[in-house]
Amino acid sequence: VSTFQATVVAGSDPAQLQVSGDLDLASADQLLTTATTAAGSGTSLAMDLSGVTFIDSTGLGVLIKVKNSLVARGGDLELTATSLQVDRVMTLTGLADVFGVRPQDEK
Amino acid sequence: VTDRGWTLAPIDVAVPAHRDFVAAIRAVARSSAALADLAVDDVEELQLAVDEAATLLLPLVEPGEDGRLAARFEVAERRVGVRLSAACRPGAEVDTAGLPWIMLLGLDPEVEVTREDHDDPARTVLAIAVARTRSDAEA
Numbered sequence: 001v002s003t004f005q006a007t008v009v010a011g012s013d014p015a016q017l018q019v020s021g022d023l024d025l026a027s028a029d030q031l032l033t034t035a036t037t038a039a040g041s042g043t044s045l046a047m048d049l050s051g052v053t054f055i056d057s058t059g060l061g062v063l064i065k066v067k068n069s070l071v072a073r074g075g076d077l078e079l080t081a082t083s084l085q086v087d088r089v090m091t092l093t094g095l096a097d098v099f100g101v102r103p104q105d106e107k
Numbered sequence: 108v109t110d111r112g113w114t115l116a117p118i119d120v121a122v123p124a125h126r127d128f129v130a131a132i133r134a135v136a137r138s139s140a141a142l143a144d145l146a147v148d149d150v151e152e153l154q155l156a157v158d159e160a161a162t163l164l165l166p167l168v169e170p171g172e173d174g175r176l177a178a179r180f181e182v183a184e185r186r187v188g189v190r191l192s193a194a195c196r197p198g199a200e201v202d203t204a205g206l207p208w209i210m211l212l213g214l215d216p217e218v219e220v221t222r223e224d225h226d227d228p229a230r231t232v233l234a235i236a237v238a239r240t241r242s243d244a245e246a
Contacts, residue, residue, distance in 0.1 A: 022130060024126075024129060024130065024158060025126040025129055025158075025161075025162055025165070026126045026127050026129065026130065054133070054154070054155075054158075056155060056158045056159060056162065056207075056210075057159055057162060057205075057206040057207045057209075057210050058162060058207075060206065061206060085151065088148075088151065089155065089210075092210065092213055092214070093206070093209070093210060093213070
């Protein structure tokens with residue numbers, strides 16, 4: 001049973017997503033669909049990943065895909081908060097700078 | 108036999124070869140790491156390594172078949188070895204160009220991929236083995 005949840009924050013502009021649980025192979029498609037729908041025709045999206053308990057390469061792949069799509073439209077994906085698990089994987093893959101995530105020991 | 112009274116025997120798990128069951132294998136990885144007294148960072152990285160290994164194997168399993176993803180956990184003092192395996196399409200190869208493999212290599216530079224070809228040409232078993240030793244363990 002997946003613990004994953006991606007919820008659009010009501011009334012947010014630009015759109016904001018609250019993401020929690022395991023972001024993995026089983027939940028990646030759900031995040032992509034929710035993020036794409038939430039962004040709509042807009043150019044920016046904010047994601048709060050502080051509730052993410054696990055993230056793997058598939059989850060990272062979705063974040064990259066969403067970011068690239070928004071950047072191509074002149075906007076960006078902003079990660080407003082991240083969990084230690086997200087920070088660790090971002091650092092491990094060298095993607096921390098791409099997403100503006102600070103390493104754990106700098107927090 | 109450990110000082111807690113259990114024997115260091117392998118733990119075998121087999122789940123349907125479907126993405127929804129990878130979390131179950133991660134859960135066993137977490138338990139195994141705790142039994143081996145790995146540090147918290149090691150526990151999380153072992154889970155991640157197991158997940159990435161599963162991510163690499165699952166697309167190689169014949170679609171529509173009653174495929175299984177097997178995992179053998181060897182729990183030792185401050186060390187866990189994991190071997191994930193699945194019967195895959197003939198000629199299937201693990202993708203070593205994408206992010207899952209890069210992450211796996213970063214987590215365990217000694218990761219091993221093995222292939223078992225059987226008499227049945229339609230059956231190839233691919234296995235990925237990773238291990239984690241407690242990072243602050245004395246040499």
